[in-house]
Amino acid sequence: MRIGLLGPPGAGKGTQAVTLAEKLKLPHISTGDLLRKNVASDTVLGRQAKDYMQRGALVPDDLVTNMLFEKIAQAEAQEGFILDGYPRNPAQAEALDRVLKEKGASLDLVIYLDTSEKVIIQRLSGRLVCRKCAAIFHRQNMPPKINMCCDHCGGQLYHRSDDKEETVRERLKVYRRETASLIDYYQAKQKLYQVKADEDAGIVLDKMLMLIEKYYDSPKV
Numbered sequence: 286m287r288i289g290l291l292g293p294p295g296a297g298k299g300t301q302a303v304t305l306a307e308k309l310k311l312p313h314i315s316t317g318d319l320l321r322k323n324v325a326s327d328t329v330l331g332r333q334a335k336d337y338m339q340r341g342a343l344v345p346d347d348l349v350t351n352m353l354f355e356k357i358a359q360a361e362a363q364e365g366f367i368l369d370g371y372p373r374n375p376a377q378a379e380a381l382d383r384v385l386k387e388k389g390a391s392l393d394l395v396i397y398l399d400t401s402e403k404v405i406i407q408r409l410s411g412r413l414v415c416r417k418c419a420a421i422f423h424r425q426n427m428p429p430k431i432n433m434c435c436d437h438c439g440g441q442l443y444h445r446s447d448d449k450e451e452t453v454r455e456r457l458k459v460y461r462r463e464t465a466s467l468i469d470y471y472q473a474k475q476k477l478y479q480v481k482a483d484e485d486a487g488i489v490l491d492k493m494l495m496l497i498e499k500y501y502d503s504p505k506v
């Protein structure tokens with residue numbers, strides 16, 4: 286199973302990808318998480334990506350694409366994956382199609398988490414992330430049991446620096462300009478499945494699971 290998640294910042298891609306990956310026993314591959322790890326470890330890639338991320342811009346395609354393709358080539362990703370944060374533009378989508386085609390594979394389905402701007406702002410302004418394991422929380426929607434402390438590993442929670450209001454505005458602009466056209470890209474390939482994602486995370490997850498079950502149960506031409 287190769288499943289892609291598409292949607293604006295704050296749509297819940299990371300939140301849903303973690304649960305889907307657990308349920309479907311597939312690796313969760315998030316280009317945002319991989320880049321943040323590189324920035325935190327001050328790698329060459331991290332130093333190259335940092336400024337773009339802080340501004341809310343996309344990191345250049347070649348940097349992200351090389352990083353992602355290394356991950357996809359690993360043994361644990363051979364049976365499939367849940368992909369979150371990639372592709373972000375048509376060039377990335379085409380590069381992904383090419384690399385999967387070389388393996389005789391393709392993305393099976395792309396789930397578009399359709400989210401309103403009001404909800405996006407509420408979600409991003411309250412998001413908390415674990416420094417150690419990258420688990421995602423929210424001050425009101427999904428609060429940790431102990432203030433600013435991760436329920437899973439005890440790590441310290443922090444606000445992502447790109448969740449500042451002006452950077453969120455920029456990320457939304459970038460999403461509309463660069464990424465939103467992928468809805469049409471995957472629709473044209475009959476791979477796009479839309480889920481209204483303003484609702485509670487459990488409801489959104491159930492809708493996604495139903496969709497996935499239906500897709501894999503239906504006969505393929």
Ligand code: AP5
Pocket residue numbers: 292293294295296297298299300301316317318320337338339341342343344345346349369370371372373377408409411412413421422423424426427447456482483484485486487489
């Ligand atoms: P990335 O980390 O991918 O950020 P994003 O796409 O902007 O998405 P977010 O992580 O902000 O949101 P999400 O949809 O995952 O929401 P979440 O589940 O956390 O990328 C960051 C940066 O890295 C980019 O700006 C770019 O610079 C660079 N980058 C990454 N990939 C790249 C690529 N391919 N090419 C170039 N550059 C790239 O949820 C948000 C909050 O809402 C959380 O607090 C959560 O608890 C809460 N929540 C989630 N779902 C619900 C729900 N249903 N109900 C209530 N609360 C909810």
